[in-house]
Amino acid sequence: MAGLSYVRVEMLPEREPPVSEVGLIGWLKSNLFSGWFNTILTLISLYFIYALVSSILPWLWSPTWAAQSLNECREIVSDLGKEHGGACYGVIRERWQQLLFGFYPDELRWRPILTLILLFVALAPVLFTEAFPAKMLWFTGAFLFLAPWLMWGGVIWTPLLVAAGLVIGFYAFKFSAGAIGNLAAIILAIALPILWWMFAIGPISQGLASIIPFGIEVVESRLFGGFMLSVWIGVVAIAISLFLGVVLALGRQSELMIVKYLSVGFIEFIRGVPLITLLFVASTLLNIFMPPGTNFDIILRVMIMATLFASAYIAEVIRGGLAALPRGQYEAADALGLDYWKSQRLIILPQALKISIPGIVSTFIGLFKDTTLVSIIGLLDPIGLTGSIRADANWNGIIWELYGFIAILFFISCFSMSRYSMWLERKLRKGHQ
Amino acid sequence: MKNSVILGALTVAGFMAGAAQAATLDDVKARGSLKCGSNSGLTGFAAPNANGEWEGFDVAVCRAVAAAVLGDPQAVEFVPTTPKTRFTALASGEVDILSRNTTWTLTRDVDLKFTFVGVNYYDGQGFIVPKALGVSSAKELDGATVCIQTGTTTELNLADFFRVNNISYEPVPIETNAEAQQQYLAGACDTYTTDASGLAATRASFEAPGDHVILPEIISKEPLGPLVRHGDDEWADIVRWTLNALIAAEEFGITSTNIAELSNGTDNPEINRILGTEGTMGEMLGLDAEWAKRAIMAEGNYGEIFEKNIGESTPIGLARGLNAQYKDGGLQYAPPFR
Numbered sequence: 001m002a003g004l005s006y007v008r009v010e011m012l013p014e015r016e017p018p019v020s021e022v023g024l025i026g027w028l029k030s031n032l033f034s035g036w037f038n039t040i041l042t043l044i045s046l047y048f049i050y051a052l053v054s055s056i057l058p059w060l061w062s063p064t065w066a067a068q069s070l071n072e073c074r075e076i077v078s079d080l081g082k083e084h085g086g087a088c089y090g091v092i093r094e095r096w097q098q099l100l101f102g103f104y105p106d107e108l109r110w111r112p113i114l115t116l117i118l119l120f121v122a123l124a125p126v127l128f129t130e131a132f133p134a135k136m137l138w139f140t141g142a143f144l145f146l147a148p149w150l151m152w153g154g155v156i157w158t159p160l161l162v163a164a165g166l167v168i169g170f171y172a173f174k175f176s177a178g179a180i181g182n183l184a185a186i187i188l189a190i191a192l193p194i195l196w197w198m199f200a201i202g203p204i205s206q207g208l209a210s211i212i213p214f215g216i217e218v219v220e221s222r223l224f225g226g227f228m229l230s231v232w233i234g235v236v237a238i239a240i241s242l243f244l245g246v247v248l249a250l251g252r253q254s255e256l257m258i259v260k261y262l263s264v265g266f267i268e269f270i271r272g273v274p275l276i277t278l279l280f281v282a283s284t285l286l287n288i289f290m291p292p293g294t295n296f297d298i299i300l301r302v303m304i305m306a307t308l309f310a311s312a313y314i315a316e317v318i319r320g321g322l323a324a325l326p327r328g329q330y331e332a333a334d335a336l337g338l339d340y341w342k343s344q345r346l347i348i349l350p351q352a353l354k355i356s357i358p359g360i361v362s363t364f365i366g367l368f369k370d371t372t373l374v375s376i377i378g379l380l381d382p383i384g385l386t387g388s389i390r391a392d393a394n395w396n397g398i399i400w401e402l403y404g405f406i407a408i409l410f411f412i413s414c415f416s417m418s419r420y421s422m423w424l425e426r427k428l429r430k431g432h433q
Numbered sequence: 434m435k436n437s438v439i440l441g442a443l444t445v446a447g448f449m450a451g452a453a454q455a456a457t458l459d460d461v462k463a464r465g466s467l468k469c470g471s472n473s474g475l476t477g478f479a480a481p482n483a484n485g486e487w488e489g490f491d492v493a494v495c496r497a498v499a500a501a502v503l504g505d506p507q508a509v510e511f512v513p514t515t516p517k518t519r520f521t522a523l524a525s526g527e528v529d530i531l532s533r534n535t536t537w538t539l540t541r542d543v544d545l546k547f548t549f550v551g552v553n554y555y556d557g558q559g560f561i562v563p564k565a566l567g568v569s570s571a572k573e574l575d576g577a578t579v580c581i582q583t584g585t586t587t588e589l590n591l592a593d594f595f596r597v598n599n600i601s602y603e604p605v606p607i608e609t610n611a612e613a614q615q616q617y618l619a620g621a622c623d624t625y626t627t628d629a630s631g632l633a634a635t636r637a638s639f640e641a642p643g644d645h646v647i648l649p650e651i652i653s654k655e656p657l658g659p660l661v662r663h664g665d666d667e668w669a670d671i672v673r674w675t676l677n678a679l680i681a682a683e684e685f686g687i688t689s690t691n692i693a694e695l696s697n698g699t700d701n702p703e704i705n706r707i708l709g710t711e712g713t714m715g716e717m718l719g720l721d722a723e724w725a726k727r728a729i730m731a732e733g734n735y736g737e738i739f740e741k742n743i744g745e746s747t748p749i750g751l752a753r754g755l756n757a758q759y760k761d762g763g764l765q766y767a768p769p770f771r
Contacts, residue, residue, distance in 0.1 A: 074640055094483045103485040222510060251648030283518055287525030298527075376513045378522075386511070387603055388481050392487075392609055393748040395636030397609060 030161055062086030064302065065093055069394035091395045098389070099382050099405060102225015108153075108217060112228050115150045118143055118237065127420065144239070151224075156216035161201045165193035221299040225380040227409050232369040233299070237306040241367070242360070243312025244307065250344065252319055255391075263315070270312035276373055278305040283377035302374055310367045317363055321356035322348065330348040354428050361421035365414045382406040435510035457661070457668035458502065458528050458719060464658055466508045468497035470528035473513035475680040477743035477751075478534050478554075485595035489509045491532045494553055494659050495730040498530060501675045501720060506731035518708035520545055523662060530672055530705060533661040534628075536586060546663040550673035552737075553658050555755035555764055558590050559629040561636060563648075564644050566623060571650035577599040580613045587627055588652040614638065628655055630743065630751055637748045669675065671718050678725035681767035682734035684758050689733040696726055706770045714770060735765065 020029060032042045062082075067090030069074040077086035092099075101109055122143035125136035145159040175190035182186070209215065224232065251263030270278075282301040290296060325348060333343030353360075375384030386402045389395055447732035461467050471492060472479040479489040487509075496506040512684030514522050514533060521656045524546070535541070535546075537549040537763050560571050560579075561729065568574060571594070581588055583606045595602050605622045607613045614635055617625040625635070627740045629651060636642050661669050682688075685704050687695055718724065734757075743751045757763025 070638065081606060097483070098483065103481070220510075222512060280517075284521035284525075287521055287527060290525075376515065376517075378513045378518050380513055381474065384473060384513070387609065387611070388474035389479035391472075391476045391478075392482065393476055393634070393637070396476050396634060396748075397614060399615060 010213070019317055030226075041252055058082060059085060059087055062089065065089045068094075085154050087404075088398055089401060091225055091389065091398050091401055094383075095389050095395075096405070098226060099385055099409075100227050102385070103223040104219060104222065104225070104228065111150050111153075111216075111219075114228060114233070114390070115119055115147050118146065122149075127424075149216075151219070152215045152217040152221070155205060155209040155213065157205045157215075158201065160279070161205055161208075162197065165196045165201075168196055195295060199205060205301045216325075223299045224299055226385055227382050229299070229374070229379065229381045229407075230371040230410075232372045233306055233374070234364075236303050236373075237310050237367055238364050240307045241310035241314050244311035245318055246349070248315035248324060249318035252315065253322060267315050268298040268311045270309055271316070275306070275309050275370055278309055279373060279377050281305065287337075298379065302377075302379065306367065306371065309370075310363060313366075314360060317356045317359035318352060318361065321352035325351055325353050357421055357425055361417055365417055368414065368417075369410060382409065457665050458671065459706050461480045461529055462701075465503065466510050467495060467499040467530065468510045468512055468513045468518055469499075470522050470533055471495070471511045471532040473515060474695065475534060475631070475746065476638075477630065477749045479511075479532075481547060485559055488742070489737060491534060491657075493732040493738040493742065495530060496690075496731045497679055498672055498675050499676075500731035501724040501728040502671065504727060506727075507686075514593065521545065522568065522662065522749045526662075529668070530659055530661050534657045535659055536659075537656045538586075540589070541660075547660045548663055548666075548669045549658050549692055550658045550669055551658050551676045552656040553676060554630070554656075554765075556628045556630050556655035557755075558587050558626060558653040558655065559651050560624045560626045560648040561617070561632045561645055562624045562648060564646055568624075568648070571648045571652065572598050572600070574624060576602070576605045577623040578605055580605045580607055580616050580625040581608070582607060582627060586653070591626055592654040600667045606682075630749070632747045633751050637750065659765065667719060671720065674714075674718060675725070675728045677767040678728050678770075679735040679738065680758075680765050681707060681770060682725075682729045683736040683765075684767060686762065687729055687734055689730055689737060692726060692729055703770055711747065742750070 007388055008102060017026075019025060029132075033039045062071040062073075062077060063080075064076050065088060067088060069090070070088055073086070073088035077088075080086070084408040094312055097109075104112060122140040125134060126204060142163075145163045149156065149159040169189040169192055172192045173185045176184040243310065248263050248267060251259045252267065254260045254263070279302060282305045283298060286301055288295065328341070329347060329351065333347040336343075338346065372383045373383055374381050375387075378384070380388060383406065386406070389402060390398060439511050469492075471487060471489075474480050475489070478485060478491045481487050492511070495509050495511070499509045500506040501591075512522060512528050514531070515714070519531055519533055519535065520541070522528050527613060531547075532553075534554070536556075537552065541547055542549055557647065560574070562568050562574075571730075574595075579591060581591055581604050588604075590745060591602070592605070605616065607616055610627065610631060613625050613627070618620055625632070627646065628637075632647050636645050636647065639645060661671055661672055681703075685707070687707065692708070695704060696710060698710050699705060702711060706714055708726045709715055709724070714722045714724070715722040733741065739751075739753065739756065740746060743749045745752060753761070753763060755764050757765065758768040
């Protein structure tokens with residue numbers, strides 16, 4: 001009896017799961033063929049994918065890299081006996097530099113490339129706060145003045161003097177706050193640098209340049225073009241609009257009546273007007289209002305308009321974040337005895353900005369893509385350049401190849417931005433766990 | 434009383450604005466470059482090549498003016514303009530001269546306050562149809578669907594033409610020439626209408642140009658030419674006579690190849706006056722004696738510019754037609770250099 005039992009005493013050995021439940025077959029069964037209806041849908045979808053790929057791939061696979069004109073492409077393709085025709089990549093080979101850099105002089109193209117590399121260096125401590133030392137933020141600050149100098153060239157003194165304006169503002173606030181009160185000091189700290197930028201910089205810069213003429217070759221705005229122009233307008237507008245947007249959002253929530261209504265008026269006005277209207281104002285209307293002979297750079301004008309446009313939207317996104325914060329957070333900040341700026345900086349804004357990240361990033365992506373609208377006012381961004389390239393008798397009639405190339409450029413940029421924002425959200429969410 | 438004061442102030446302001454803008458020649462010389470409003474891309478007329486240098490029939494006019502005024506045909510800053518921005522660019526002083534296939538009309542000349550200095554290309558609106566449609570005249574297009582660029586004079590011309598001939602059509606509005614080509618080839622419309630030079634360039638880009646015909650009817654007058662601001666007649670004169678010099682050079686057989694030889698002096702006094710070996714034409718314009726010689730050397734005479742950019746040896750393959758010299762039955766007729 002001893003060896004007898006009614007229940008199993010030893011464990012059964014582990015067995016492999018059935019083939020139909022694991023691996024590729026299992027995955028297929030549970031995801032694609034889990035019922036007669038889903039099976040039919042799967043088959044139909046597979047057919048559509050096949051039809052799409054089988055018509056696009058032969059078109060994409062086209063050995064026309066060396067062709068010198070559209071007609072040459074057509075000869076190559078017809079020699080191969082292709083049914084659907086083939087892409088003509090000769091135009092990309094001949095014009096990819098133009099699509100990337102516009103008319104920026106060949107021998108100076110290292111400057112926009114260097115600016116782009118430095119942009120990533122400058123962004124690193126902002127985007128990946130843990131991986132890079134906070135001291136790198138000093139470089140980020142310097143980059144704001146270095147980048148325009150690299151892009152446009154000129155004497156080194158101008159960006160240095162522009163930066164000096166900020167120092168003037170800072171010290172004006174520091175020394176006058178005690179004497180004339182906070183509000184007056186803030187106004188002074190804003191007014192002094194503006195006066196400095198408007199009236200003092202030109203002559204001083206010229207004077208310094210005549211003593212120590214250190215500078216790099218000037219590149220005029222009209223030579224800017226291609227994808228570089230889109231990125232340049234986009235980056236500048238994004239950087240400044242984030243700052244302006246925070247200020248406007250705080251202004252809209254402010255208890256000071258004039259500040260509040262100025263912010264509301266600005267935001268509602270900009271949001272009520274299409275970007276293309278603002279661009280037309282920049283390109284045509286401003287010219288008429290300015291005294292004859294004034295040369296106010298068209299790209300600068302467009303940048304200002306794009307920045308103002310984006311900052312209104314960013315302000316509303318951030319206001320959403322501010323509104324989503326529980327009231328207790330504001331009260332807790334007050335209870336700790338923090339003044340307005342400290343409570344915003346330490347308690348309110350970090351949380352509000354975190355909530356607003358998806359909205360901010362999608363505004364940025366939208367703004368970046370909207371930069372292609374400048375082609376309508378005659379600037380040669382990639383879209384504008386497609387028209388110019390088609391006007392070359394050799395390439396007249398080429399459509400898909402050019403737009404495809406531009407689409408890839410924009411997709412890479414926008415997709416990386418959206419992936420970054422997802423990564424950031426995940427990282428910041430850990431704070432709650 | 435108050436009104437007259439305001440009017441007076443406005444007049445003074447107007448004069449001051451005029452005075453500030455007056456001496457375009459001095460501005461150009463001081464700047465060392467000519468600002469030329471160009472098309473951002475029109476086959477044969479203006480387009481940047483792979484190296485970013487602008488080329489084309491309209492571009493050549495600007496190069497000639499720069500050569501005459503500054504002595505360097507490369508001293509031109511091209512400002513690409515769109516149909517919507519071109520006139521403000523010129524009026525506001527952003528460009529010194531607009532050479533951008535712009536039709537000379539009364540409104541533009543008088544109301545918009547520009548001075549058209551001449552005509553460098555006589556164009557007109559035409560139709561292109563597939564051969565398979567079996568149409569040989571635009572008057573047979575009753576009930577046709579027509580691809581047409583919106584917001585241009587071509588739209589109005591089309592309406593006029595169909596109304597005069599008492600036939601009907603269905604417009605298919607499109608935005609750009611490239612879009613029109615795609616729509617037309619895809620069969621979205623029976624015919625595409627735009628300037629005949631544009632149609633020729635469009636047809637040349639087709640895979641099978643022989644399957645399409647350009648109908649013989651030209652339904653509008655489109656004299657295209659360079660223009661400058663009202664109120665600076667000296668500058669207008671310089672541009673006008675540079676264009677005339679190019680046209681006259683073809684008439685008198687001055688080409689970019691024989692110009693060096695001819696400028697040593699010839700038996701023909703008019704050639705001598707153009708090339709500056711006789712008379713004081715340059716001085717009268719406020720330029721030096723060899724201004725026209727440099728203008729012709731920049732890109733060649735009118736005929737050479739035509740052949741190089743849009744003539745029958747190019748893919749666009751336009752015949753001279755109305756743009757031949759008056760001696761050859763065309764309309765290009767330069768006033769005498771005297």
